[in-house]
Amino acid sequence: MATTLKQAYQPLNEQTVVELAKKLELFTDYQHIEVHEIGDGNLNLVFRLIDSVTGKSIIVKQALPYAKVVGESWPLTLDRARIESHSLKKSAEFAPEHVPEVYYTDHHLALTVMEDLSSHVILRKGLIEGIQYPHLAHHIGTFIAKSLFYTSDLYLHPYEKKELVQTFINPELCKITEDLVFTDPFYDIDTNDFPSELQDAVSELWTDTELKKRAAALKYKFLTRAEALLHGDLHTGSIFVTETTTKIIDPEFAYYGPQGFDIAHFFANIALNYAAHSFHISDPLKRSDYQGYLLGVIKDTWETFSDQYRELWKKEGVEAATKLPGFEEEILSGLFTDMIGFAGCEVIRRTIGLAHVEDLESIGDFNGQIELKKRVLKLGSDWIKKAESIKNIDEFITYIRSV
Template sequence: QPPSTYEPLNENTVVQFVKKLNYFTEDAALQVREIGDGNLNLVFHIVDESHAKSIIVKQALPYAKVVGESWPLTLERARFESSYLQKAAEYVPNLVPKVHYYDESLGLFVMDDLSSHLILRKGTIEGIQYPHLARDIGTFVAKVTFYTSDFYLHPFEKKQLVKQFINPELCKITEDLVFTDPFFDHETNDFPTEIREAVEQLWNDSELRHEVAKLKFQFLTQAEALLHGDLHTGSIFVTPESTKVIDPEFSFFGPIGFDLGQFFANIILSYLSQEAHILSSKERKQYQSYLVDTLKQTWSSFKQEFSKLWENEGNEVYTQVPGTLESFLGKVWVDAVGFAGCEVIRRTIGLAHVADLDTIQDLTQQYQLKEKALELGTYFIKNRTQITNMEQLIQVFYQE
């Protein structure tokens, strides 16, 4: 039950609310628009044109609409989201919107307006290149995860932080929608009958299910570091010069490879879908090679930054023992490949799809690409320990 002080704001009440925060002048004529696109939250864009000032208010709704029904969902996710953004700002202030205010009883927080940026998924569907994206995301994941891990924090501090990010309800959504439902004949799945044969093949693949079970169990149990938890290309705002990570309401302590794997998977889905989005084969190859570079550079930036932090700022005694860094990075890589496989599959046949594939007008082509995505995802999951580096991973989808 939401607290009695809670009410979902509307365009009138949100103005009354922000006026009390003294961010705008008393007499400012504010313009408001609700710009959210989801089923979980309200996002208000509030502008004072005469002073060229603007702000975003994001409010959690006490329910989520899933398969036509309303499911109660904790308002606490506004706290998870704003706390994560504030924590990340300690290490990568230029890569997140600044949080100005958090209100527990209304389940909302106020942050910088990033309207000058574009959601990365829209940019990649349009074929736009972002030269700093890979370095920024690699650095982002490396810093946020290293500084919240046992390699850096005192074990008491680490466990204190873990407690603040116990996020069972949002984790359950991932456990179901990423790791479980797509691998069973579950009612939340959503795919055209034309690809049903390929989907049934996946459901009948016991080796695949066995490997997904391992990945799900890792997600459930491995509190390596603070994760964003939903790092797909719809959670990243970009311009060619700037990268901002948003929407960390799924944040929790989990295996580091999960954030990287989700990002990789969404870039891979973009790669596949360019077959339909960019008609000129020369331009398409160019853009796909940019996406491949993005994958490579994200991993190499992550590795480089994480290694530097480990060597210079590692406090855990074993960080100084030769070989421990390499074996940990090896683990993160294998996990990332496996998690990427799960994400590719669930975005193709699960509840939440990606516009990259679903907007493809030629349905025959759309279904072919979806089947290809299922093959790739399956291959990543089953062969993740054999795919030892990014070159090999990329080879897999060149061969397809």
């Protein structure tokens, strides 16, 4: 792959992506190459190229200059492809087993050529089908602990950290989160998306000044706290799994932000899946078994994360503050409280804002879906307003049980 392209941006299609593969010498022979556009996310084109004889396959991901989920009326920076490839490469420095390998990037064409993970499934799909992934919690807890620690001031020289902050300046993608997660769901804004049957419950949120103030405070942290490099969109659609492996994909929302944000999004999406299983699994024993598994994922992820974070702090902390007894507990406790509020914003946003989740939307019983969504809104609101009073992961989990 010695070649470099100096091509102006144009969106690829199933023909031009093969021409590109030839220029980049991605395969040795092109007679049996099959191409499929497999992107099912909100923003990008994703091509899978496979040599049907040798079985060799790769992914070519290209950013579109607009948000695919809305259409060309919503222009969106191509720079997110640069952010994504930098983030994957950074993660590969400390957790290569949890990210796809990057083979080639081109910032002009806004594309990344990377490892094909087709042997994996998107975690959200697997969870909707009721599949258990025994290593998931350990893998996610480890990935988040390493990502936060190794990109923070606790470990890096302040110059290096600030250089990374600069590399990951991502204003347009951050603005999406600022609006869609922290502002729009709490106001009557037309990006919101919910049926009229939810109007009363939604109006209750819109008139709850205390809730809006707490959400605004969380947004302020998201705007101002450059603590560590985040994935920025760590929902269960950004994770690929098999029974034994876990890969984190799609870090185009990466930026330096508050440490509790990623783990919050992971937990919020597990909680939404938990709620949806009241409908997806009818057998009460199987349902309770699966929901117990999901709560176990949250508990084990938190415990793995916090244990590993403490360990890294103790063994590899460089910043003088890491030598102060007990300071790590202060940081972890602040992170935990932030996490609860961020999780509250995410469950509300996925229920009434833009970009819903299949877990809830695939519930066939419409009235049941509405009643469940009301309970999810209450969960989100409680987490945001009561974050300070929730002292540990078991108390956080108790709220999910009540949905």
